[in-house]
Amino acid sequence: xxxxxxxxxxxxxxxxxxxxxSIEGRPDEARAIATIHAxxxxxxxxxxxxxxxxxxxxxxxHNEQLIARALASYGGDAGDVLVATKxxxxxxxxxxxxxxxxxxxxxRACEASLERLxxxxxxxxxxxxxxxxxxxxxxxxxxxxxLDTGKIRxxxxxxxxxxxxxxxxxxxGGRLASVQNRYSPAVRxxxxxxxxxxxxxxxxxxxxxxxxxxxxxxxxxxGPGGPAGGTAFHAIARRRGVSPQRVCLAWHLARSPxxxxxPGASRPASIRDSAGAAELTLTADELAELDRP
Numbered sequence: 001x002x003x004x005x006x007x008x009x010x011x012x013x014x015x016x017x018x019x020x021x022s023i024e025g026r027p028d029e030a031r032a033i034a035t036i037h038a039x040x041x042x043x044x045x046x047x048x049x050x051x052x053x054x055x056x057x058x059x060x061x062h063n064e065q066l067i068a069r070a071l072a073s074y075g076g077d078a079g080d081v082l083v084a085t086k087x088x089x090x091x092x093x094x095x096x097x098x099x100x101x102x103x104x105x106x107x108r109a110c111e112a113s114l115e116r117l118x119x120x121x122x123x124x125x126x127x128x129x130x131x132x133x134x135x136x137x138x139x140x141x142x143x144x145x146x147l148d149t150g151k152i153r154x155x156x157x158x159x160x161x162x163x164x165x166x167x168x169x170x171x172x173g174g175r176l177a178s179v180q181n182r183y184s185p186a187v188r189x190x191x192x193x194x195x196x197x198x199x200x201x202x203x204x205x206x207x208x209x210x211x212x213x214x215x216x217x218x219x220x221x222x223g224p225g226g227p228a229g230g231t232a233f234h235a236i237a238r239r240r241g242v243s244p245q246r247v248c249l250a251w252h253l254a255r256s257p258x259x260x261x262x263p264g265a266s267r268p269a270s271i272r273d274s275a276g277a278a279e280l281t282l283t284a285d286e287l288a289e290l291d292r293p
Contacts, residue, residue: 001043002278004260006124006203007154007177011082013278014249015046016271017207017264019053022063024095026055027266029066036070038268040078042275048180048205048262050086050128051113057093064116072118084124084178084205085113086158088131088139101131101139110146126156126180127168136164140171147175156180158207162192169200180205180262185233185248185290186212198256206252209261213248232290242280245270249277251290 003010016039021032036047053063064085071078087109090098110125127143130136143155156178157168169176179197181190183206190206197204213233230244233251237244245263252261265271282290 001045001275003045004203004257006046006082006084006260009082009123009154011046011260012044012275013253013260014044014275015048015084015205015260015262016044016274017262018047018049018063018067020264020266021066022053022059023055025266031267032066033070033073035265035268035271036067037074039265039271039275040074040076040081042272043278044271044275045081046084046260046262047081048084048207050089051109051116052086052089052091052097052128054091055093057091059093060090061112061116064113068117082123083117083119084126084156085117085122086126086128086180087113088128099129099131101127101129101134101136103134103138103142103145106139106142107146110142110151114151121150122152124154124156124178125152126158126178129159130157130164136167137171140168143168144172144175147172154178156203156205160193162196165193165196165200165202169202176200176202178203178205180207182206182208182211183252184209184211184213185231185251194256194259198258202258203260204256204258206259206261209252209263210245210248213244232292236282236286236289240280242276243273246273246277246280247282247290249274250280250282251287253277254282254287 002013004013049063146152154177158180183190233244233247237247263274
C-alpha cells in the first residue's frame with residue numbers, strides 16, 4: 001500500500017478506525033480480531049483507538065486490549081504497525097461521553113494505555129478533546145512531558161480549531177505530529193484546520209470520513225452496474241466499478257498529502273475495500289464533480 005507520513009513515520013495511506021469494534025453494536029471478538037487481521041493483510045499499518053472506546057461501564061480500554069490481542073495473534077509481521085491512541089475522554093456506560101483534560105489524568109491515562117497495549121512507548125498519543133474547564137496549554141503540557149520522558153514517541157490533538165493547533169505546536173516545541181478532526185464530504189467545517197496542517201506538515205486524520213455517503217448504499221453496492229441515483233460518489237463508483245466508500249476515501253487522499261483517513265470497520269470486507277482507496281487515483285474532472293455544489 002502507498003504510504004504517508006505522521007511525523008517522520010511512514011504509515012499506510014488509509015488507516016483503520018477501530019472504535020466500531022468496541023462500542024454499542026460491536027461484533028463478537030472473533031469477527032473483531034478477523035477485521036483487524038484483514039486490515040493488516042491489506043497493508044494497513046495505522047490503527048486508531050482510544051481508552052474511551054468501549055460500551056459498558058467498567059470496560060475502559062476495551063478497544064486497546066482488543067488491538068493488543070489481535071496484534072499478538074497475527075500470523076504475519078506487525079512490527080511496523082503504528083497504534084495511535086487517545087486520552088482525555090470517558091464513557092460512564094450510559095452512552096454519554098465525558099471530558100477530562102487535567103494533566104494528571106492525561107498522564108495516568110497514558111500509563112494505563114501503555115499497560116493495556118503492552119508497549120514501552122506509545123507510537124502516537126493524542127489529546128482526545130479540549131476540556132473547557134482546563135487551560136488548553138496545561139493539557140498539551142502533559143503531552144509534552146510524556147514526549148520528554150519517552151512514554152510516547154509522537155503527540156497529537158483531536159477536535160480542535162486553528163488557534164488550538166497553533167498553540168499546541170508552540171507548547172510542544174514544534175513537535176505536533178497529528179490533528180484528528182471530524183471531516184467528510186458532508187462535514188467540511190475543518191477546512192481551515194486541514195489547510196493549516198498541510199502548511200505545517202502535520203498529519204490530518206479525518207474521523208467519520210464517510211459522512212455524506214449513504215451507509216445503506218455502501219452496504220448494498222454490488223460493483224459495476226450498482227444502484228442508480230445517490231450522490232456523485234455513487235455515480236463515479238458505478239463508472240469505476242468500485243464502491244462509493246472507496247471513492248470517498250480516494251477523495252480524502254486527494255485533499256492534501258497530509259491526509260490519512262481512518263474509516264471505521266466492523267467486518268473484514270469493509271476494511272479490505274477501504275484499503276483499496278490507497279490505489280485509486282481520481283481525475284481532476286472527477287474531483288471537480290465531487291466538489292460541485
